[in-house]
Amino acid sequence: MYWVTPRHLAGDDDALAERIGDTLRGLGWRMWPTSRNTLLYVSPDELRGAEWILASYPFELGGLPVAWQLSARPHADAAMTEWNAYFTAGVPPEALADLLLALDAREAPDTGFADHESVLTALSARGWLRDMDRPRTTATDPGFSGHVSLETLPPLIHDADPRDDLLGWQAWAEPTLGAPYLWCASFSASVPHDLVAAFASSLASPVPVPRRTLPESSHDRLTVVRRG
Numbered sequence: 001m002y003w004v005t006p007r008h009l010a011g012d013d014d015a016l017a018e019r020i021g022d023t024l025r026g027l028g029w030r031m032w033p034t035s036r037n038t039l040l041y042v043s044p045d046e047l048r049g050a051e052w053i054l055a056s057y058p059f060e061l062g063g064l065p066v067a068w069q070l071s072a073r074p075h076a077d078a079a080m081t082e083w084n085a086y087f088t089a090g091v092p093p094e095a096l097a098d099l100l101l102a103l104d105a106r107e108a109p110d111t112g113f114a115d116h117e118s119v120l121t122a123l124s125a126r127g128w129l130r131d132m133d134r135p136r137t138t139a140t141d142p143g144f145s146g147h148v149s150l151e152t153l154p155p156l157i158h159d160a161d162p163r164d165d166l167l168g169w170q171a172w173a174e175p176t177l178g179a180p181y182l183w184c185a186s187f188s189a190s191v192p193h194d195l196v197a198a199f200a201s202s203l204a205s206p207v208p209v210p211r212r213t214l215p216e217s218s219h220d221r222l223t224v225v226r227r228g
Contacts, residue, residue: 004225085188087183112195124139150167
């Protein structure tokens with residue numbers, strides 16, 4: 001077992017489904033398999049959902065297949081989701097788990113009062129740097145390998161707001177400039193900013209994380225704090 005930093009380059013230890021599934025079961029979310037070979041989890045109030053969709057391979061972000069989709073509805077009878085968030089394999093499970101804990105703790109999963117500055121403030125508090133050209137929308141880690149930015153939504157990112165010029169938070173890890181992405185995440189425009197801030201704060205946390213296997217693409221950029 002390796003305990004490594006930075007978290008955003010540590011990968012998912014090939015255990016993203018299991019780690020997040022354990023988190024959701026611990027929160028009391030129900031799970032059942034679907035006809036599309038996915039695993040669907042629903043919160044006790046039926047307003048929040050999380051689905052392991054890697055087997056159905058719905059679409060890609062940054063050339064990587066989407067693995068988890070989170071969603072929220074305004075009420076239990078709503079046919080349409082209010083917002084969605086998507087995560088590829090390789091995303092640090094700690095960051096996704098902290099986002100789920102924040103989502104589960106909210107009384108109303110589809111609304112929030114924080115503005116977009118809360119996301120950048122959370123990253124700055126962890127030592128990430130605001131982009132000199134876009135200080136109000138973009139931040140990167142000091143090694144310039146992790147990025148969180150408010151961008152025009154990629155294709156296939158669903159939101160209750162149908163306009164096509166919406167902005168949503170995007171996050172990704174690029175171990176070296178021009179290299180394939182290690183992971184990507186996309187939040188639709190209506191995702192409350194405080195939920196994105198919870199993900200960002202955990203992503204940038206300096207606390208070492210345990211891994212049995214290290215991503216080959218970021219191996220040289222990881223610091224092994226200890227072995228155990």
